[in-house]
Amino acid sequence: MSEVNRHLLEIVRRYGTPTYAFDVRRLRAQVETLRTHLPAGIEILYSLKANASLGICDVLRDCGIGADVASAGELATAVEAGFPSERIFVAGPFKLPETLAQLRDLPEAVISVDSPSELQMLAEQRLPNPIVLRLRPDFCSQAVVAAGHESRFGFVGEDVSSCRKLVSLRVVNVIGFHVFSGSQYLSAEGIVAHLRGALAISLRAADDLGIAPALLNLGGGFGIPYAATADELDLGIIRNELAKIVDQVRPARIVLELGRYLVAQAGWYLTSVLGHQTFQGRQAVVVDGGTHQRADMCGLCLRTKASPPLVMNEGVDQSWDAMDVSGKALTPTDVLGCLSLPADVLAESSLLPRLEPGNVLAFANAGAYGMWSSPAMFHGSPLPAEVAFDGSEIQLMRERRPARSILDEQRHVNVRGHDA
Numbered sequence: 465m466s467e468v469n470r471h472l473l474e475i476v477r478r479y480g481t482p483t484y485a486f487d488v489r490r491l492r493a494q495v496e497t498l499r500t501h502l503p504a505g506i507e508i509l510y511s512l513k514a515n516a517s518l519g520i521c522d523v524l525r526d527c528g529i530g531a532d533v534a535s536a537g538e539l540a541t542a543v544e545a546g547f548p549s550e551r552i553f554v555a556g557p558f559k560l561p562e563t564l565a566q567l568r569d570l571p572e573a574v575i576s577v578d579s580p581s582e583l584q585m586l587a588e589q590r591l592p593n594p595i596v597l598r599l600r601p602d603f604c605s606q607a608v609v610a611a612g613h614e615s616r617f618g619f620v621g622e623d624v625s626s627c628r629k630l631v632s633l634r635v636v637n638v639i640g641f642h643v644f645s646g647s648q649y650l651s652a653e654g655i656v657a658h659l660r661g662a663l664a665i666s667l668r669a670a671d672d673l674g675i676a677p678a679l680l681n682l683g684g685g686f687g688i689p690y691a692a693t694a695d696e697l698d699l700g701i702i703r704n705e706l707a708k709i710v711d712q713v714r715p716a717r718i719v720l721e722l723g724r725y726l727v728a729q730a731g732w733y734l735t736s737v738l739g740h741q742t743f744q745g746r747q748a749v750v751v752d753g754g755t756h757q758r759a760d761m762c763g764l765c766l767r768t769k770a771s772p773p774l775v776m777n778e779g780v781d782q783s784w785d786a787m788d789v790s791g792k793a794l795t796p797t798d799v800l801g802c803l804s805l806p807a808d809v810l811a812e813s814s815l816l817p818r819l820e821p822g823n824v825l826a827f828a829n830a831g832a833y834g835m836w837s838s839p840a841m842f843h844g845s846p847l848p849a850e851v852a853f854d855g856s857e858i859q860l861m862r863e864r865r866p867a868r869s870i871l872d873e874q875r876h877v878n879v880r881g882h883d884a
């Protein structure tokens with residue numbers, strides 16, 4: 465049994481299921497891989513939208529990277545985790561009053577502005593923060609989740625020109641640009657195309673505004689192999705391109721913002737088999753979790769594409785060995801969630817041994833866009849537990865609450881229609 469499996473089993477023994485477990489060593493290893501393979505001048509930000517868990521942020525802050533946040537809640541989390549304010553990058557289509565209030569205490573945080581209307585609003589707020597303008601790509605992206613020229617985000621060409629006056633009078637402190645072209649891209653050549661496209665529109669916008677950019681956030685979109693047949697992203701090709709860009713725009717800071725690449729492979733989603741069903745003529749089991757805690761499943765069709773979950777033996781007082789499936793008959797099995805929802809399928813036709821109630825299924829690569837992007841309250845569901853493990857050291861990050869906890873902070877309505 466692998467070391468990680470042993471830790472997962474111990475986590476289930478202590479905290480039950482459904483639970484998210486995060487491998488701290490893997491988080492650190494991802495940062496290290498980027499440090500080893502990308503040019504030294506590249507700054508990495510962690511995009512909290514992939515997983516805004518405080519414990520994950522603690523680990524990544526310790527690794528010395530920055531934070532890319534897109535809401536007041538993510539900003540509060542980044543500050544609580546201790547990311548230095550000059551390494552916090554605040555994006556999103558329009559900053560809410562609560563975000564602006566926080567920014568007053570973070571004058572070094574960089575704000576990514578999404579539209580001329582937002583730039584005008586910020587000018588009126590008189591915030592001293594350095595600003596980058598988010599530019600909408602004018603090129604197509606083949607990324608699985610594309611944010612190219614058809615997206616709603618960022619300035620288009622004529623929007624940039626309309627801001628010349630605000631910039632030249634230094635009413636706002638525009639120091640550069642931000643371009644995000646797409647997510648979950650496993651093609652290094654595709655990412656190189658994103659980087660080139662992002663650089664080209666940034667330099668054009670800089671010319672238009674008459675500024676020398678001091679910071680360029682060129683996005684990222686680094687993908688991870690969810691399918692057993694997919695390969696890891698080839699960072700060597702990306703490295704060469706980034707090295708050229710660093711040389712070309714020196715002394716500007718070159719920043720990448722990455723979410724999935726940093727956290728997806730560190731996350732495990734642990735569920736227990738409740739019983740059997742059949743679905744579309746196939747053998748199926750129902751588990752105590754579901755797609756309401758795995759938003760990442762849906763957009764990426766992971767129910768058919770991802771590797772089958774690991775199967776672990778049930779029985780706290782027994783040996784807790786991972787089930788040795790070799791030699792056992794494997795049957796195409798569907799793993800269904802516990803929602804009254806036809807689409808609540810966690811795995812389809814996965815080759816699995818006969819499962820019994822109490823078996824634990826561990827879904828790999830579940831660390832990004834899972835619970836933190838999910839309709840997690842659907843069916844009045846409490847949130848799953850979140851646990852970190854660093855080798856054999858296990859720490860609870862979020863306790864699983866009882867079902868009744870969904871009533872917390874709610875009030876009865878007791879109106880009697882007196883006005884009628």
Ligand SMILES: Cc1ncc(COP(=O)(O)O)c(C=O)c1O
Nearest residue numbers: 511514644647648685722723724
């Ligand atoms: C603007 C922006 N930045 C960063 C990210 C993070 O992308 P990823 O998790 O693919 O690295 C996203 C994801 O959609 C995004 O929209």
